[in-house]
Amino acid sequence: MTNRQPAYQPSTTDPSRSRLRNGLSVIGRSDLRTNGGKGAGRRAASAAALLGVLALTACGSGSGGSAGAAAGEKVDGGTIRYAHLQEPPCIYGGWVQQAYLSRQVLDSLVSQTEDGSIVPWLAEEWSVSEDQLTWTFKLKEGVKFTDGTPVDAQAVSDNFEYWTGGGNGTVQAYIQEYYESSKAVDASTLEVKLSAPYSPLLSALSQGYFGIQSAAALKERTEQQNCEAPIGSGPFTVGDWKRGESVTFQQNPDYNSAPQNAKHQGPAYVDSVVWSFVQDNTSRFGSLASGESDAIGEVPTVDFETAKPQFQVQQYITPGRPVTLSLNTVEGPFTDTKVRQAFAYSADRKAVVDSAFLGVVPFEPNGTVSQSTPGYNAEIAGEYPFDQAKANALLDEAGWTERNADGIRTKDGQELAIDIVFGLNSIVTTEGATALQNLQEQVKPVGFKVNLLPVTQADLFGGAYSTPDSYDAQLGYWTSPTAGILYINFRQNTAKNPNYANTAFYNNAEIEDLILKANSAPSTEEANTFYAQAQQRLSDEAVAVGLYTQTSTVATSQNLQDVWLEASQGEPVFHDAYFTE
């Protein structure tokens, strides 16, 4: 299968906006038609498909992120039974798995919409000083945390102090280098001082990690209480958490602070959400099929085609760093740019991904920023097509000219062996592992020998594979609503100011300069121009080889309407959801 075309053809030319719409698309009639030839058609005879067709004809114009299915009578109240994949140790934290949960109970200052613009949430309006160092947020009045304390400027300022004081490592990765101080000018006016201009600030603030908690609760309650039931001003409060089974979220009857992009203001329509943790894919999808759940997250790829005609399926392509191979640029064969480029050319990565994910999860050619991110550089998508001739030529130039009996290239008696480390079932799904196995086969003819090293969560998170001597390539992702993720991943790693999130160990002052220029740009448009240039340079250097996008999916039964996936990280939102009869 030689594919000399650019491996991924974007459907439109405007990179950020249309891609975002793609990112948060409702799988509706048109998708069904395009996929009909592949697999869905085979099941067309089933009664379920017939049901699906009926439902789909009813869903004409799904606006925003949700499909309105059969028009039934809206009923107030009820309990949404939602089945989710992973159960994190605490509700609030710095992992996207925690943001899924904390989004239900915490409000953030601002919200990001599907087209990448920022709309009011707890902050009604905001402004930034001429020198871009002082941000002033005007807070909504009359909003209370569910412990009765007011959501005022002091409380928000206390949250900034809590995060940057070690309360949330992911928040620190975004703003630690920029945040200087914050203070309450008056009860509803917050002033945040930065040490340098930081254009992605608002996007960053829209994420679940930046959810505002009751300052009193943070101060006065135990670590265990804040872990199990953080107190915010959100649409739900944390009820009973039966570990290993489910968390119940109770409706907050006084909720009056929904983001502007919510579908309604005021309390949630439903009384509660029982959020259960169902790790097994068969069981999770089965619980929806059998009617035990009203909605499920992480629709298994094998069930995707079955699900589409029967349920309302939404897929959200997460912005930020896609699932990508960071190549070790300081030790081993990938220190040579030509070898890195050859590696990128040597596999039909689109085929690798499509066959592993059955076409459900899109291929991402860009190794540094995913296609749904505002500021995505779509032009570099075609830069490393599958081209064995080029790969061979580059390896010859790099001096890997000999081949041993197994066809592996050698240089000075050394094999061209690549150790790829990945956290199976913690960072990478089994489908992701299949993609890697495909890749392993694909790069063989060119003379690469790939060793796949699936490592345990404890070893991986414990840092056993975090140093330059421990891998040649590492598969990972980092969801983020902004191309400013480049700053986190490619800020230089120096002895004085280490940046261990730079997993390619790639230090390049010019590229860092471009990223810093973007961070300091006066507008998002200008920032994105610089981010695009940085992506171009990183692509030229082939420091990261893109594979696929991190996605978030939700499937809901036909009688549950208006569940939507928010745009910063794809967390399901149940505040607007209601049942029909």
Place this chain on the structure above:
Amino acid sequence: MSTFNNVTGLLPKGARNDGAGSTAGGGPGGAASQPGRRPPRPNNLVTSPGLRRAAGRLLTAVGVVWAAATFTFLIQALLPGDRATLLLNQLAGQVQQRTAAELAPINAKYGFDDPLIVQYFRFLADLATGNLGVSYQLHKPVTEVIGDQVGPTIGLTFASLLVAWLISAVVIVGTARRSRAVSSVASGLEAVAAGLPQYWLGVILLVVFALNLGWFPVVGGSGLAGLVLPALTLGIPLAGFLGQVTRTEFEKGMDQPFALSARMRGMGDTGVRLRHVLRHSVLPGVTLSGWALGSLFSGAVIAESIFSRPGLGKVLVTAVNSRDLPVVCGIVILIAAIYVLANLLVDIAYTLIDPRLKNS
């Protein structure tokens, strides 16, 4: 499933040990409670062996728990990777190195940078006072973590054991020493059942009885209806093992004089099987049950994850993955204690089933 494969190797040893334990009165404690080497005088016989046996039991139990705790502690502390880094990465969902400044507060809080021996003695001292510590991940006392989750696991363990006994007893009584064909088919099925991978069996049961037939909930939860399929998942392979060890004894029993004499007294075939031969042949099965109780308890995670049940198995796997030492140690100690307790129960069951053992 691999644990079940060990059973054939374990069984004779276990049987011998338990036999020895209940007759000789326990090695380690013997010397302490009885200074003289000579056989005790007749009037001492009333109390001494019982005390010695109890003391020996207790020492063995403490020894087992101590060994399990020490082993767990060392494994968790010595595996590659840094615990403070792990805590930070787990909180941020990242897998990178961490700076000394980031690590310092965590190390100070949990004492990770103290010498290992200091950490070990602190751990033992806490353990001795019954303090299992606070989970690194859940920020919750380990006793509470275990208390919340132990119920469903105990329920599943006993339900599985019950299922296994019921199936194997029915099959044995119904098929052993019948026609050659019936007997060998049943025996073959037992071998197949014993070799079934639990994970595979669980998924099949889930797909057939929960998804397709809809007889049971897909997501088991902690309800009673949700207990049936998980108990079958763990119980069926165990029933195969029980059947295999019981069948030989049962067939031998059918040839014994007592079976013959019962028949001669005019007792029907079923009566002989149920009232005489079955009782005679369950001893190896009882020994196996002692081991199975512990094994089911520690292997519950498979059923727990397929059927989305809460329970200690899942907590243990999560804790191992995040190297949550206090939780891992707490659960391992509990499992060790359950093995000890189960063997004690097996001894008691022996004397109940076969009164001759009481006097030997």
